Amino acid sequence: MPELPEVEVVRRGLETWITGRTVDTVTVEHPRAVRRHLAGGADFAARLAGRTLEAPRRRGKYLWIPFGEGAVLAHLGMSGQLLVGAADAERQKHLRVRLTFTDGGPDLRFVDQRTFGHLMGSDLVPDPHGGQAPVPAIIAHIAADPFEEVFDxxxxxxxxxxxxxxxxxxxxxxxxxxxxxxxxxxxxxxxxxxxxxxxxxxxxxxxxxxxxxxxxxxxxxxxxxxxxxxxxxxxxxxxxxxxxxxxxxxxxxxxxxxxxxxxxxxxxxxxxxxxxxxxxxxxxxxxx
DNA sequence: CAAGGTACCTGTTAGC
DNA sequence: TGCTAACAGGTACCTT
Structure with missing residues (x-):
């Protein structure tokens, strides 16, 4: 089950594979995967398409990829995976969301069997726990994790x-x-x-x-x-x-x-x- | 506001 | 063999 170490491993992988790349298309294959994006799947896709992704960040089990003033926030739940792979690779049984990139390179897939995980768009706000970097507004109630400098x-x-x-x-x-x-x-x-x-x-x-x-x-x-x-x-x-x-x-x-x-x-x-x-x-x- | 219970999910496995 | 129940458990939400 993904806890902090597993999410950090995913973050590092994403940092290598998606930082600086520009999103082309966003396909929501299952509405439950974006249920916390209250404006709906179409809005989620529209907010993300065309954005150039910055280095992924993490707090606790939450992972987000900033782009300008906003970010795409991910929680893997119990069984969520973020997979980077060949754009023409076979479709996973539990594929929930797929992102392609303008460079035509490897795509990013959110695959989640038990569907407790989710993706959503979120604004970034100053860190309520005192960190230098902004955090998604929706996780303002989440404490710092014990590997953060601001953890007291x-x-x-x-x-x-x-x-x-x-x-x-x-x-x-x-x-x-x-x-x-x-x-x-x-x-x-x-x-x-x-x-x-x-x-x-x-x-x-x-x-x-x-x-x-x-x-x-x-x-x-x-x-x-x-x-x-x-x-x-x-x-x-x-x-x-x-x-x-x-x-x-x-x-x-x-x-x-x-x-x-x-x-x-x-x-x-x-x-x-x-x-x-x-x-x-x-x-x-x-x-x- | 704190504390604790529960819904949400699906695939696997144990047991009969 | 085939069925059912238990199990995995993070988080939002609800009640107390």
């Missing part, structure tokens, strides 16, 4: 203290910290030896620091490995899957021994999804 570790801890929720919920809350999804949340919690239902209000500053370091560590390692792949759904911009799942310590490892203490990893259902943790290293908080 102390503010993150202060915000955790103010919350009345569990630490995994907080990690998945993109308005507190962006880019972390279910997989890297479980991995970061395992490294920090915290159960996901530990109340954020009682996290010490060292614990919060350890958690941030763990999140940066696991996502950085995944980025170095070129993104994680658990099934054929995630493919980077060049169509090649990344490999990282062997490095996972908790996620998806039910009943396998914990890498620290050997206790079988447990699976719990939380927020309608799976959570994996070590029963010994990450004991449930009392009363939870």
């Amino acid at each position: 570790d102390e503010a993150f801890h202060r915000n955790l203290k103010k919350r009345r929720t569990g630490v995994k919920r907080a990690l998945l809350d993109q308005s507190l910290i962006s880019g972390v999804g279910n997989i890297y949340a479980d991995e970061a919690l395992w490294h920090a030896r915290l159960h996901g239902e530990r109340p954020t209000a009682r996290l010490t500053r060292p614990q919060a620091g350890l958690l941030l370091a763990a999140a940066r560590g696991v996502m950085g390692a995944a980025l170095d490995a070129g993104g994680t792949s658990f099934d054929a759904l995630y493919v980077n911009v060049n169509g090649e899957s990344g490999y990282f799942d062997r490095s996972l310590n908790a996620y998806g490892r039910r009943d396998e021994p914990c890498g620290r203490c050997g206790t079988p990893i447990r699976r719990e259902v939380f927020m309608n999804r799976s959570s994996f943790s070590c029963p010994r290293c990450q004991p449930r908080p009392r009363g939870a």
